[in-house]
Amino acid sequence: xxxxxxxxxxxxxxxxxxxxxxxxxxxxxxxxxxxxxxxxxxxxxxxxxxxxxxxxxxxxxxxxxxxxxxxxxxxxxxxxxxxxxxxxxxxxxxxxxxxxxxxxxxxxxxxxxxxxxxxxxxxxxxxxxxxxxxxxxxxxxxxxxxxxxxxxxxxxxxxxxxxxxxxxxxxxxxxxxxxxxxxxxxxxxxxxxxxxxxxxxxxxxxxxxxxxxxxxxxxxxxxxxxxxxxxxxxxxxxxxxxxxxxxxxxxxxxxxxxxxxxxxxxxxxxxxxxxxxxxxxxxxxxxxxxxxxxxxxxxxxxxxxxxxxxxxxxxxxxxxxxxxxxxxxxxxxxxxxxxxxxxxxxxxxxxxxxxxxxxxxxxxxxxxxxxxxxxxxxxxxxxxxxxxxxxxxxxxxxxxxx
Amino acid sequence: xxxxxxxxxxxxxxxxxxxxxxxxxxxxxxxxxxxxxxxxxxxxxxxxxxxxxxxxxxxxxxxxxxxxxxxxxxxxxxxxxxxxxxxxxxxxxxxxxxxxxxxxxxxxxxxxxxxxxxxxxxxxxxxxxxxxxxxxxxxxxxxxxxxxxxxxxxxxxxxxxxxxxxxxxxxxxxxxxxxxxxxxxxxxxxxxxxxxxxxxxxxxxxxxxxxxxxxxxxxxxxxxxxxxxxxxxxxxxxxxxxxxxxxxxxxxxxxxxxxxxxxxxxxxxxxxxxxxxxxxxxxxxxxxxxxxxxxxxxxxxxxxxxxxx
Numbered sequence: 001x002x003x004x005x006x007x008x009x010x011x012x013x014x015x016x017x018x019x020x021x022x023x024x025x026x027x028x029x030x031x032x033x034x035x036x037x038x039x040x041x042x043x044x045x046x047x048x049x050x051x052x053x054x055x056x057x058x059x060x061x062x063x064x065x066x067x068x069x070x071x072x073x074x075x076x077x078x079x080x081x082x083x084x085x086x087x088x089x090x091x092x093x094x095x096x097x098x099x100x101x102x103x104x105x106x107x108x109x110x111x112x113x114x115x116x117x118x119x120x121x122x123x124x125x126x127x128x129x130x131x132x133x134x135x136x137x138x139x140x141x142x143x144x145x146x147x148x149x150x151x152x153x154x155x156x157x158x159x160x161x162x163x164x165x166x167x168x169x170x171x172x173x174x175x176x177x178x179x180x181x182x183x184x185x186x187x188x189x190x191x192x193x194x195x196x197x198x199x200x201x202x203x204x205x206x207x208x209x210x211x212x213x214x215x216x217x218x219x220x221x222x223x224x225x226x227x228x229x230x231x232x233x234x235x236x237x238x239x240x241x242x243x244x245x246x247x248x249x250x251x252x253x254x255x256x257x258x259x260x261x262x263x264x265x266x267x268x269x270x271x272x273x274x275x276x277x278x279x280x281x282x283x284x285x286x287x288x289x290x291x292x293x294x295x296x297x298x299x300x301x302x303x304x305x306x307x308x309x310x311x312x313x314x315x316x317x318x319x320x321x322x323x324x325x326x327x328x329x330x331x332x333x334x335x336x337x338x339x340x341x342x343x344x345x346x347x348x349x350x351x352x353x354x355x356x357x358x359x360x361x362x363x364x365x366x367x368x369x370x371x372x373x374x375x376x377x378x379x380x381x382x383x384x385x386x387x388x389x390x391x392x393x394x395x396x397x398x399x400x401x402x
Numbered sequence: 403x404x405x406x407x408x409x410x411x412x413x414x415x416x417x418x419x420x421x422x423x424x425x426x427x428x429x430x431x432x433x434x435x436x437x438x439x440x441x442x443x444x445x446x447x448x449x450x451x452x453x454x455x456x457x458x459x460x461x462x463x464x465x466x467x468x469x470x471x472x473x474x475x476x477x478x479x480x481x482x483x484x485x486x487x488x489x490x491x492x493x494x495x496x497x498x499x500x501x502x503x504x505x506x507x508x509x510x511x512x513x514x515x516x517x518x519x520x521x522x523x524x525x526x527x528x529x530x531x532x533x534x535x536x537x538x539x540x541x542x543x544x545x546x547x548x549x550x551x552x553x554x555x556x557x558x559x560x561x562x563x564x565x566x567x568x569x570x571x572x573x574x575x576x577x578x579x580x581x582x583x584x585x586x587x588x589x590x591x592x593x594x595x596x597x598x599x600x601x602x603x604x605x606x607x608x609x610x611x612x613x614x615x616x617x618x619x620x621x622x623x624x625x626x627x628x629x630x631x632x633x634x635x636x637x638x639x640x641x642x643x644x645x646x647x648x649x650x651x652x653x654x655x656x657x658x659x660x661x662x663x664x665x666x667x668x669x670x671x672x673x674x675x676x677x678x679x680x681x682x683x684x685x686x687x688x689x690x691x692x693x694x695x696x697x698x699x700x701x702x703x704x705x706x707x708x709x710x711x
Contacts, residue, residue, distance in 0.1 A: 307468060
């Protein structure tokens with residue numbers, strides 16, 4: 001039986017059309033696009049075409065607003081550090097408690113360098129308090145960096161509205177849209193978003209290619225300095241094959257946007273409903289009314305995520321977990337903690353993230369596989385008795401220390 | 403995904419002795435749901451013989467936590483409680499064919515549950531020495547609390563000192579920033595500022611050299627060989643605690659060929675360990691000694707032979 005891949009928020013398979021488009025750029029079209037001989041022509045044209053394809057998906061006004069980077073992390077870092085350089089007298093940053101480590105860890109570092117970072121809190125469904133946001137928008141803020149969609153829960157943030165508010169306050173606005181691009185329709189030219197990060201491998205392009213969208217007219221300072229590539233905004237010879245692949249992937253994403261939001265969403269809903277109907281003490285995290293169509297983050301109480309993943313993996317099902325043990329840390333996912341998900345559930349969250357390649361048959365196989373393996377682990381758990389969870393697990397299992 | 407041994411996977415997929423033991427007269431609880439892993443170990447001990455006749459576990463945790471619990475119950479069944487108390491977390495890890503460094507705390511949890519259960523059987527109170535804090539050095543599985551305590555106790559000031567005292571940071575260097583953060587925090591507690599360029603503490607005055615060292619060249623060949631063996635023997639317990647070992651293969655002039663085995667074989671710190679052995683031998687014998695892994699003996703031999711002509 002074929003394996004089932006439900007970890008598309010971690011990475012996606014390359015679309016075959018993407019691979020086909022890339023292949024000539026490893027062999028026939030190998031020139032350096034900055035050169036002036038004929039070997040460069042085709043490559044430069046390939047990159048230019050990709051830029052237009054990405055522009056189209058993002059709804060950017062100009063293709064020159066697309067800057068190629070190595071990954072979403074580089075784009076995020078560039079955006080934030082650029083703003084700090086552009087506005088050296090502004091020492092504050094606004095972000096959220098549930099950002100990707102590409103933003104959070106940079107912010108933690110910046111705090112050591114005497115910047116003040118305001119972390120917007122989320123409620124139990126992962127939603128922001130817009131009043132808190134408004135109150136923090138002052139002339140001391142250099143940049144707001146807020147993700148468009150959360151990678152764990154899929155919860156969407158109102159970034160278009162937030163960018164309007166930032167713009168009115170004279171503050172640059174960046175969004176990490178790595179999970180949202182290709183799943184959420186975008187028309188950046190109609191927004192006040194100054195910068196946006198995307199990553200190729202989240203939308204069926206290869207790993208190692210990213211984009212920083214930079215609205216024309218927004219102040220900018222490059223992170224990498226060197227050659228004149230990308231109009232001097234990101235030095236380094238272009239990753240031509242991957243850029244061409246990303247262009248095709250963006251074109252494909254446009255074609256499949258409706259499918260993602262109807263068919264894939266229906267599969268996701270079928271998965272959630274099927275699992276929740278069969279597994280007691282399980283619930284979906286995040287904002288059920290406002291989230292990515294492909295993401296289901298389900299918390300299974302009284303069992304641990306990595307153990308669930310191992311049993312799923314044995315059955316050929318790939319998913320991921322916010323469990324601490326998956327990462328080797330002691331704390332469960334910062335997203336679950338930010339939403340105040342109780343420990344009884346936070347350690348047992350499993351993220352199923354779908355793609356357009358998943359089928360109903362696959363989803364039904366997962367629905368059938370999950371309940372027995374949760375029951376198997378609960379049978380081992382000291383927090384699960386004969387007829388369900390023990391009362392007050394924190395007290396029921398309280399080691400007595402001298 | 404973690405690189406679990408086949409034995410870990412086998413014990414996770416087919417755990418032995420899962421569930422509470424009927425008529426248990428010893429129960430040990432460690433961990434908590436907030437920590438992400440918890441283990442209740444129940445034992446049926448024969449009060450006449452002190453032999454553990456049955457053992458069962460209930461575990462909330464990851465694959466290696468469940469596998470460690472399963473392994474623990476298998477290891478201790480049939481042992482007396484005194485014998486069982488000698489079981490270390492290393493024994494549990496070895497039984498499983500090893501655990502990733504980040505997962506060694508699962509074996510520690512097993513050992514603690516065993517101690518707690520036996521304390522419960524004996525009507526004693528169990529003293530917890532559970533590791534706390536984040537794992538800082540993944541190469542050598544050193545957690546934040548151990549680093550903090552070692553800095554405080556020994557008045558450490560530099561990264562190199564922390565590495566010398568705890569091994570943390572002696573491997574891939576990925577944790578150096580983390581160690582320096584701990585240093586900065588602990589030093590700040592006593593009103594000091596962490597300085598990455600600070601000179602290390604003054605080394606303690608060396609012990610007076612033994613007589614043999616003060617009189618180089620006075621040892622007969624036999625005495626010299628015995629002396630080398632004695633020094634190596636004195637080093638071995640330290641290496642064994644870390645799952646490794648060393649043995650002398652050959653002594654050729656001032657070159658001592660050794661075999662590093664167990665965890666020392668292929669360890670990222672092997673060259674430092676060899677240097678340490680070399681230093682100890684030089685200090686003890688009072689002469690220049692070169693310690694070389696035995697693997698290099700073949701390459702070295704022809705050159706030596708040529709020199710002899």
